[in-house]
Amino acid sequence: MITRESIQNKFKSIFKEEPIIVRSPGRINIIGEHTDYNDGFVLPAAIDKAVYIAVSKRNDDLISLYAEDYKATYEVELNRIAPSDLQWPNYILGVVDQIQKRGLNVGGFNLYIDGDVPLGAGLSSSAAVECATTLALSELFELHIERLEIPKIGQMAEHTYAGVKCGIMDQFASTFGKKDHVLKLDCRSLAYEYVPLILDGYTIILLNTNVKHALGDTAYNKRVEQCKKAIDWIKEKYPDVVNMRDVSVAMLDEMVKNKDAEVYTKTRFVVEESERVHEACEHLKAGNLIALGQNLLASHHGLSQEYEVSCDESDYLVDFTKQFPQVLGARQMGGGFGGCTINIVKDDFVEQFIAQVSPPYFSKFGKELTIIQVKTDDGTSVL
Ligand code: GAF
Numbered sequence: 001m002i003t004r005e006s007i008q009n010k011f012k013s014i015f016k017e018e019p020i021i022v023r024s025p026g027r028i029n030i031i032g033e034h035t036d037y038n039d040g041f042v043l044p045a046a047i048d049k050a051v052y053i054a055v056s057k058r059n060d061d062l063i064s065l066y067a068e069d070y071k072a073t074y075e076v077e078l079n080r081i082a083p084s085d086l087q088w089p090n091y092i093l094g095v096v097d098q099i100q101k102r103g104l105n106v107g108g109f110n111l112y113i114d115g116d117v118p119l120g121a122g123l124s125s126s127a128a129v130e131c132a133t134t135l136a137l138s139e140l141f142e143l144h145i146e147r148l149e150i151p152k153i154g155q156m157a158e159h160t161y162a163g164v165k166c167g168i169m170d171q172f173a174s175t176f177g178k179k180d181h182v183l184k185l186d187c188r189s190l191a192y193e194y195v196p197l198i199l200d201g202y203t204i205i206l207l208n209t210n211v212k213h214a215l216g217d218t219a220y221n222k223r224v225e226q227c228k229k230a231i232d233w234i235k236e237k238y239p240d241v242v243n244m245r246d247v248s249v250a251m252l253d254e255m256v257k258n259k260d261a262e263v264y265t266k267t268r269f270v271v272e273e274s275e276r277v278h279e280a281c282e283h284l285k286a287g288n289l290i291a292l293g294q295n296l297l298a299s300h301h302g303l304s305q306e307y308e309v310s311c312d313e314s315d316y317l318v319d320f321t322k323q324f325p326q327v328l329g330a331r332q333m334g335g336g337f338g339g340c341t342i343n344i345v346k347d348d349f350v351e352q353f354i355a356q357v358s359p360p361y362f363s364k365f366g367k368e369l370t371i372i373q374v375k376t377d378d379g380t381s382v383l
Helices: 004-015 090-101 125-140 149-162 169-176 220-235 249-255 261-286 289-306 312-321 347-365
Strands: 020-029 044-057 062-067 072-077 109-115 181-186 192-196 202-208 327-332 340-346 370-373
Touching (some): 004 109, 020 169, 149 169, 181 261, 261 289, 312 340, 312 347, 340 347
Antiparallel strands (some): 062 072, 327 340
8 A cells, every 4th residue: 555654765765865745636527528628527536556756855956756556767857858768757757847838947856656546547647747746846936826736737748748638627626626525617717616516325446448448549639639620610600719618509409410411410419518527417416316327427428439449348337337227327437438437326336336346347348357445535735
């Protein structure tokens, strides 16, 4: 188990210094997928799996990184940072670059990174690295970066150094998450509301397909572009429309359907998914978990058949749950193309569910299924 002491000891053994340590959690998302970069709504929560970053100042201009997961070191001079072919340093270097672009001064530093957010599982390990790095450097160099800037810096680091044109959901949830709550976030205004996550007799189970998604290599950026394309067409008649947030299905019918059937199907999903967030949030508040589960299933249908960001493994797992009345809903979670499905499972059915789903998954795909039980947790903080 990772603790403050284990990180501190490891850091001291490598860098011989006393570090500042920051913890940033991964996230789940109840519903609202691919709506964030369209200025829509999302319903994520920070979880009890996190990234830990420890930092100390150096007397020179070197950035010296050590990643526990890779048992690897990466060093670069402060004024020579650039995206690396190794992906993992990019989440840190991208943050340094963003901080510098804001006119803030960082000096050379040592950084150690460890964590228990499974990588490539759609639980936003990369956003957690970005948020933890931002807060750690802010503390180390007394930059006084405002809390609302943390997710913005993380998101831009992802765009510029990791090459994923993501929205702000992951970094926002990692920064502002609150134990026992989900966040209903308006990705346009960044106004948010904490909604208690009361699942009364049910629990959230994640099934990790172990199909590792790397969003930079997937159709993620293509989907972002397809949404922009639809907006260009809609603006021809409706110049006030800024992005998909302002679009109705009627507008898509009028301005997009005849131009490009694929773009039409994709963007209609976005409009419908954003509406589902409001519905699902009301169901959660009212304790209507059956209706919430139906929202999840509808979301997955759209992600798979319309937005086409699912994969055989996720589709199989979601379909498999449909035979069990004790599983109220399931869907692929996060950017897509693998990672985890999120499932709402009756407490006393969890063991049986796991026992029943794992063997057929292995026989069909030749891959182990990893079961992850998560609890919600607080957002980014100094330990
Ligand atoms: C990834 C992105 F990073 C998020 O911004 C979001 O778009 C999500 O995919 C899909 O909802 O996690």
